[in-house]
Amino acid sequence: MTRQIAEQSGRSGEVRASLWLRAKGWQILDRRVKTPVGEIDLVAKRGKLIAFVEVKWRKRREDLDHAIDEFRLGRVAAAVEAVAHRYAEGGEDIRIDVILLAPGAFPRHIANAWQP
Template sequence: MAAKDDLGRAGEERAAAHLRAQGYTIVDRNWRCPQGELDIVAVTRSELVVVEVKTRRSDLFGHPLEAVDARKAARLWRLAMAWIAAHPDAARGRRLRLDAIALTGPDPADAVLEHLEGAL
């Protein structure tokens, strides 16, 4: 596996741990369908939260969240709708929210973590 893939997986693991510590329940990770992949799907009592995770070793080439442009955000909304169609019971009675988590630093274990709720 490429170092970039390892970095991304470690970042997603740290993001999931952060979400659990904040009281979220993780219901899906790396969910795939023909349209693409969702990094993390989590729930609270009232919300279904789709989380895009971006991990970078530095911000030398820009902040990690700069990679989430309008086109990517629209794609995530479509993927969220596909996830809901495939898991209607998990979504029932919950409001959908799209979040982004950015991790910046050489090691995801102690990288700076930014969680933007409803960012997309």
């Protein structure tokens, strides 16, 4: 049961993150992209930039500082590598972003979060 609640909270966070990105001028190209090596929560585009976005939702804003780490970002990067060609067909730049969300906290958007 706890896993289902966590899954539901995560999906709710993704919806909130997509609405926030759209308000900032991003177009949402895809959601929950599954690859053999992992999942990408959101794929967004603004101008000539494609952002592959990892969304993290926590119950408490204090937990946001520990919501993402190098291991998790590495998994997202591997998933991006598997599918980036599908989204960046016109020579767009790509990057991996993170959006951190918690009740009562303004969304924290970390642009270009993965730099190997």
